[in-house]
Amino acid sequence: MTDQPISGVDLELVDVTKSYPGQERPAVDGLTLHVPAGEIVMFIGPSGCGKTTSLKMINRLIEPTSGTITIGGDDVRKQKVDELRRHIGYVIQGGSLFPHMTVAQNIALVPKLLKWDDKRVEARVDELLDLVNLDPGRYRDRYPRELSGGQQQRVGVARGLASDPPVVLMDEPFGAVDPITRSRLQDELMSIQSELRKTIVCVTHDIDEAVKLGDRICILQEGAQVAQYDTPEHVLAAPANRFVEDFVGAGSGLKQLTLTRVDDIELRSWPTASVGEPVAEVLARAGQAGESSVIVLDQRRRPRAWCWVRDLEGQDRVPPPAGDEVLGVDRRATLNDALDDMLSSSYGAAVVTGRRDEFLGVVDFASVTRHIQETAQQVEASAGSGPDGTERT
Amino acid sequence: MQERADIVYGGYQHVSLVVQCVALAAVIAFLLAVLVTRVPALEGLANAVSAIGLTLPSFALLGFLLPLLGIGPGPAVAAVTFYAVLPILRNAVVALQGVDRTLLESARGMGMGAVATLLRVQLPLAWPVILAGIRTSTQMSMGVAAIAAVVLGPGLGGYIFSGLEQIGNANALYSALVGTIGVVLLALVLDALLLLLGRLTTSKGIRA
Numbered sequence: 115m116t117d118q119p120i121s122g123v124d125l126e127l128v129d130v131t132k133s134y135p136g137q138e139r140p141a142v143d144g145l146t147l148h149v150p151a152g153e154i155v156m157f158i159g160p161s162g163c164g165k166t167t168s169l170k171m172i173n174r175l176i177e178p179t180s181g182t183i184t185i186g187g188d189d190v191r192k193q194k195v196d197e198l199r200r201h202i203g204y205v206i207q208g209g210s211l212f213p214h215m216t217v218a219q220n221i222a223l224v225p226k227l228l229k230w231d232d233k234r235v236e237a238r239v240d241e242l243l244d245l246v247n248l249d250p251g252r253y254r255d256r257y258p259r260e261l262s263g264g265q266q267q268r269v270g271v272a273r274g275l276a277s278d279p280p281v282v283l284m285d286e287p288f289g290a291v292d293p294i295t296r297s298r299l300q301d302e303l304m305s306i307q308s309e310l311r312k313t314i315v316c317v318t319h320d321i322d323e324a325v326k327l328g329d330r331i332c333i334l335q336e337g338a339q340v341a342q343y344d345t346p347e348h349v350l351a352a353p354a355n356r357f358v359e360d361f362v363g364a365g366s367g368l369k370q371l372t373l374t375r376v377d378d379i380e381l382r383s384w385p386t387a388s389v390g391e392p393v394a395e396v397l398a399r400a401g402q403a404g405e406s407s408v409i410v411l412d413q414r415r416r417p418r419a420w421c422w423v424r425d426l427e428g429q430d431r432v433p434p435p436a437g438d439e440v441l442g443v444d445r446r447a448t449l450n451d452a453l454d455d456m457l458s459s460s461y462g463a464a465v466v467t468g469r470r471d472e473f474l475g476v477v478d479f480a481s482v483t484r485h486i487q488e489t490a491q492q493v494e495a496s497a498g499s500g501p502d503g504t505e506r507t
Numbered sequence: 508m509q510e511r512a513d514i515v516y517g518g519y520q521h522v523s524l525v526v527q528c529v530a531l532a533a534v535i536a537f538l539l540a541v542l543v544t545r546v547p548a549l550e551g552l553a554n555a556v557s558a559i560g561l562t563l564p565s566f567a568l569l570g571f572l573l574p575l576l577g578i579g580p581g582p583a584v585a586a587v588t589f590y591a592v593l594p595i596l597r598n599a600v601v602a603l604q605g606v607d608r609t610l611l612e613s614a615r616g617m618g619m620g621a622v623a624t625l626l627r628v629q630l631p632l633a634w635p636v637i638l639a640g641i642r643t644s645t646q647m648s649m650g651v652a653a654i655a656a657v658v659l660g661p662g663l664g665g666y667i668f669s670g671l672e673q674i675g676n677a678n679a680l681y682s683a684l685v686g687t688i689g690v691v692l693l694a695l696v697l698d699a700l701l702l703l704l705g706r707l708t709t710s711k712g713i714r715a
């Protein structure tokens with residue numbers, strides 16, 4: 115995926131079973147799974163099929179009835195349980211932040227348990243807030259209730275990554291936020307993952323999320339039986355059985371939109387303006403590009419606002435944007451997300467951002483529709499030819 | 508002058524008795540509440556004890572304690588502490604149970620030990636409700652401590668009783684009033700202090 119070094123380690127479940135007392139059938143029945151170092155595996159399946167149980171057996175919040183789980187080759191049962199957990203990130207729905215602690219205190223918890231010195235902890239907190247796109251100066255000392263749901267979830271992710279654990283477990287991390295925030299958080303997670311390359315096991319209910327985030331998808335049936343464990347492309351193109359087919363759902367053609375990353379189509383450039391820059395220069399730039407709007411960037415080159423040229427006229431310097439929102443979709447966002455973004459802005463294009471939200475360019479309707487047409491033609495072409503390669507009439 | 512000094516000293520003793528007993532009771536109640544919330548079978552028992560305990564007349568309890576502990580501060584402390592535990596216990600059980608399970612599981616999942624989870628997550632979150640119990644308990648204990656003066660316990664209770672004993676005497680009403688008003692005033696002051704303590708010890712993140 116990227117050339118960053120892998121900081122994750124292999125995770126292996128061998129014939130893991132969990133029977134709850136008083137239940138005739140095990141909640142997890144002989145699950146065997148290998149998660150390669152540095153990959154994201156998405157667990158998906160119907161409610162009650164044992165996803166959460168499987169996940170919690172990895173950090174021993176639930177003790178397996180039988181079977182073996184190893185992390186980087188070490189049996190989890192051979193380690194002290196608290197020590198083990200301090201080296202496994204754990205992120206759950208809503209962030210589950212401790213309401214009586216500040217953002218910084220929440221994030222610092224595990225590093226402090228690991229007895230890092232104060233300087234190092236402090237630096238780490240700021241680094242992580244930066245990583246999840248929250249300005250440390252503004253958010254460090256806030257309490258969870260002073261954050262939006264999406265911000266709380268970001269802090270939850272930061273807290274899970276605090277001790278730089280090789281393995282991170284996530285249970286429906288983005289289940290509690292609205293769709294737009296969710297796709298934004300997904301983008302951020304992908305961008306973080308491309309930097310850190312942890313081994314991540316993530317439970318989700320949303321097949322689009324699974325396809326988007328997963329290096330592999332593990333589709334589970336009742337009793338955590340693996341129905342299919344494969345890359346998103348293969349799961350969509352060749353569902354292993356009826357169960358998977360039903361689960362993946364109809365319209366997998368449309369799902370291709372979820373498989374295509376913004377990265378895969380060519381970005382266009384767009385005139386930009388920096389906050390505080392003389393307006394005359396911006397106007398000249400926009401005129402040259404033949405556009406009637408510009409994208410306002412802040413000091414860190416993050417896109418903050420669209421701005422019509424006519425609104426700038428008569429001003430001296432580019433004014434700072436109102437809120438603290440960052441615009442656009444990540445370059446690893448799906449075409450689906452990009453289309454959403456375009457439809458909700460009146461500028462006919464979606465801003466695309468890269469690492470740490472830096473501005474990269476835009477995608478517009480024309481390029482997306484062109485891409486859809488091309489894919490449709492390819493799909494038609496492959497459907498049009500029979501198994502023996504002859505054209506259908 | 509001497510008399511005024513006596514009253515002040517009585518008030519000091521009264522408050523000192525109550526504060527110490529309530530502090531002791533808070534620790535006992537917290538430990539009991541932790542036990543009760545871990546062993547579900549005990550919950551019914553705890554509720555029954557605190558319900559019945561509060562209906563037990565304090566005179567009866569004192570009479571019962573007298574042969575055991577004799578006269579003086581001993582039975583006074585025992586009686587005040589016994590009553591003081593009850594409201595705190597009830598609030599502490601509710602408060603500890605009221606802490607979101609997923610938060611506690613998160614704490615464990617991050618590698619906090621059982622004791623750290625209790626003291627650093629569960630207690631701070633339950634604290635406002637426990638403190639409300641401590642306030643109720645303090646108010647009640649001011650009264651119970653006055654009654655405990657029957658067994659020659661320290662405090663302002665003596666004024667009330669000597670007043671009531673000598674009804675008709677010119678000084679009787681004065682004496683009873685001094686005792687009663689003193690207890691009420693000190694109770695108000697203590698409550699204000701507890702309110703302040705609550706402000707200082709409740710995280711800004713969960714303050715109402």
Ligand SMILES: Nc1ncnc2c1ncn2[C@@H]1O[C@H](COP(=O)(O)OP(=O)(O)OP(=O)(O)O)[C@@H](O)[C@H]1O
Pocket residue numbers: 134135137141159160161162163164165166167168
């Ligand atoms: N503590 C428990 N005691 C008894 N049974 C349990 C317990 N926890 C889970 N189960 C049962 O085990 C099965 C698997 O539960 P699990 O929570 O792993 O499901 P899940 O796949 O995460 O579901 P969901 O998608 O709804 O979160 C369910 O049938 C559930 O009822």
Ligand SMILES: [Mg+2]
Pocket residue numbers: 165166167285
């Ligand atoms: Mg679950």
